[in-house]
Amino acid sequence: MTAKHDLELVEVTKRYGTTVAVDAIQHRFQPSSYTCLLGPSGCGKSSTLRMIAGHESVTEGAILLSGRDISSLPPANRGTAMMFQNYALFPHLSVRDNVAFSLKMKGVDQKERHAKAGEMLELVDLTALSGRLPDQLSGGQQQRVALARALITRPEVLLLDEPLSALDPFLRIRMRSELKKLQKELGISFIHVTHGQDEALALADEIVVMNNAVIEQAGPARDVFNAPRTRFVAQFMGGHNVIALQSGHFAVRTDAVAITAPNMGKLDAQVMAVEYQGTHVSLMSRIAGDQEVTALVPEAQYFTTPHHPGDQIGLNWDAKDQHKLTA
Structure with a gap:
């Protein structure tokens, strides 16, 4: 009723x-x-x-x-x-x-x-x-x-x-x-x-x-x-990376992605661009298959160990921050 x-x-x-x-x-x-x-x-x-x-x-x-x-x-x-x-x-x-x-x-x-x-x-x-x-x-x-x-x-x-x-x-x-x-x-x-x-x-x-x-x-x-359910929602809402691997599509928030040394994270990547945004630094990188992954790193943390375009890095995140997409 x-x-x-x-x-x-x-x-x-x-x-x-x-x-x-x-x-x-x-x-x-x-x-x-x-x-x-x-x-x-x-x-x-x-x-x-x-x-x-x-x-x-x-x-x-x-x-x-x-x-x-x-x-x-x-x-x-x-x-x-x-x-x-x-x-x-x-x-x-x-x-x-x-x-x-x-x-x-x-x-x-x-x-x-x-x-x-x-x-x-x-x-x-x-x-x-x-x-x-x-x-x-x-x-x-x-x-x-x-x-x-x-x-x-x-x-x-x-x-x-x-x-x-x-x-x-x-x-x-x-x-x-x-x-x-x-x-x-x-x-x-x-x-x-x-x-x-x-x-x-x-x-x-x-x-x-x-x-x-x-x-x-x-x-x-x-x-x-x-917890976006589809690729469109994840991309349109912003603040998420949509990553396609052989295991399927998933989304992970940009502020959940951590920067590590190469071979120390879930994926290896090359830094493509760095953008200072005040409280955070946006670090855009490229992984295998020409996919782009962005990490939003707290300002103080980034400038403690800065990275520059061309650098090789690792990308890591907690399993709980990875959301499988249905479409």
Whole structure:
């Protein structure tokens, strides 16, 4: 039995003509959690989000929310709200009226909708700017207006389509913490589409990795990063080497690879490049078969026994850090 506020995708497919954008995906999202749909451009993540929102039709399958099939309902009747990538604020309306707009469309009187907009602006710390127009706001402030406008409908699930992509790197990091804090305070499910691995790891309770219209792997963020099941997930999540030997494919984290003298580790290699990264040094080497293996070595440890391009080295790691890949 589907619990209250559970969102479930049941064999959901989306076709555009002969092109399959989403191919019979099956997933139940954890209630009151922050989930990131992660994957490269064209993998199907945005189409999935838009189908949940009702901005794209479902070709086959069903979308269930709180036990009811919402697949054919209009967006306003689904119990979801969507925050768009470009924020889509009305330039001629004040911050308060932008936030209250959906209530105006529902016929809510001005006093009530302004009161509710005030509550939302207080939630996102924009009360003092309620009378401004969107072009008088910074990018981060515009994002918070869009967030307040989505939340005023009191959705069971908030959908976010790459909401941080338009922000500069410093503000992006700051807004990540604000989004996470807000999700915990509200206690509703956030589903956030991104192609940024760092963003997903920083925000998500659960990561759903998509590739070629299907779900490659889903689970708690730490599990997906530490124990990728496929070659694609290991490479896309970053921080892993994918090594193919006669015994099969496996992944090992770059920070789990230790440098030894030649013939003293699991593999011998030749140093190809060294890159200083502050707290660590990235040492890229080549093993037999022209495969590249990267070791992320703590700065102090590296400079105690430095290595240079052309040097012969050994590579070693603990057996527990080696993860067999299924594909």
